Amino acid sequence: MLIQEQIAQVVRRALALAREQGLLPAGPLPDVVVERPPRPELGDFATNLPLRLARSLRLPPLEVAQRLASLLSPSEAVERVSVAPPGFINFTLRADWLCQQVDAILQAGATWGNLDIGRGQRIQVEFVSVNPTGPVHVGHTRGAVLGSTLANVLGAAGYQVVREYYINDAGSQIDAFARSLWARYLQALGRPASLPPDGYQGQYVVDMAQELRSQFGESLLALGEQEAQEKVKAWGVQRVLTMIREDLQRLGVEFDVWFSERSLYETSCYRKVMDILRQGGYLAEREGAVWFVSTALGEDKDNVLVRSSGLPTYFASDAAYHYHKFVVRGFDRVINIWGADHQGHVPRVKAMVQALGIDPQRLTIIIAQMVTLKRGGEMVRASKRKGELVTLRDLVDEVGPDACRYFFLARSADAQMEFDLDLAKKQSQENPVYYIQYAHARMAGILRQARERGVESDGGDVRLLREPAELALVRRLVLLPEVVQTVARTLEPHHLPHYALDLATAFHWFYDNHRVLTEDRALSKARLKLVEASRLVLARTLALMGMSAPERMEKG
């Protein structure tokens, strides 16, 4: 249990006791919120419970605080309980307790920060899911970083996580792509052909057609047109998926499951879902199409599931897919990460899930807002039409995977962001990525030195850590589980980079004020423990963000 939860319990008990003893009148029990005071002098934790109680008890908040505080005594962890206007109770942690956390961290090792708030629940994070018709571009990259980080953190928080990529291999976009590839293939063979009007204009299609030619020569021409196009389609999808998989790997993004949309039709899933909807009275036929009557669930308008041509829409696939997630595979919770351009789709899918008899609360859809690129102080304009979007590969080639991940993570998903390529590339103090990684390299450097000098932390007495800079660092280390909890609850990973920056700051400050390896053998051992623990925690934080923790920095 996190320390602030222990404090919250103690406060709850004190309130109950105060009421028993007639110190405070009976009344409702509000949520006890334990937070951090705005300034460190005030202590490590605070509760505003007296302020919240004051009105219903008809007592001045400060009076409530004093009466409650009189029942709160120092403990193993808490050194001081104090009351502050207008009605806060503040708690200061004991230095001994803090120091002992260093040993606790060393013992926990790479599991420090793990929690069990997921209680083994099965959770699926579906992200990226770019159509297999072209490369992953910057907008998708944000979702990739977000999703993979969220999956890491949820795993640390005690969920069983499945990372999934949904392959849209059934829709009309795939057909348009296949026709484009076919046209480029013909052109590669010197035959007259032109790109269809809805075709894909990117250079990568031309390149792939060249590959197709060197692999198959003219042999595809011998097949019937139908057969040849099917073959080209299947080949093209696989080729694009391979490219996407490789690109994502360079960013440190991997998936457990690559789920095919087509499979929903090959199995009976799609049929089953349509039956459920029909039985629930959610289907209507109008104008030759089959509609999902989402207006019955408070939606603005109904949505087409099966076109008048008889072909199902992507929305029908989505219905079957979500049924598969929740019912066939039985995930307790599902998180979808989509781009801002899918915003309008959210209420529809929520309504659909509800219509399928699934509690929509179990589905969370995170919308990642748009990304624009800036270089040399100017926006990088991209034309989708001409296939001139900046791709994930371009971005990673230019700024590297760590900077790429950090910058995407640092901004909350809700807000549009500007990705400053020049800043991300800069190897200087302007770039927080280097500030943080440099802290890790410094830690590693000290540990290296210690090994060379034969100094070991074994038997080090952490109670020797008493300096403000030492304790400030410990306070940061102890914070990681709380950060994991926050991210797992809010699904907002942008807290991680901020924490990493704070941790690095605390370490740099400690480093600047105190030397670790000195003639004082006992103190050296104690500080070495602190450095070991710091390295462990920073490395874990970076790992959760999918970033590397360098042992040394290249001199720039």
Added chain:
RNA sequence: GCGCUUGUAGCUCAGUUUGGAUAGAGCGCAGGCCUGCGGAGCCUGAGGCCGUGGGUUCGAAUCCCGCCAAGCGCGCCA
């Protein structure tokens, strides 16, 4: 027009879920710290009508309503 998201220091952003203490951080700027584990570091300082106008409240960056500005969406595309 309607819906979703955003607007906080010169710049990039936290803080808004659960209303509470003097609104925070990084960069940039001004000044200071280099004989020791890597100075890609450390310290000090200046810098804010929290988009705007109302409202609720003992108390609002945070909740409610209006307005302004930016992005995205509102197809038998995905």
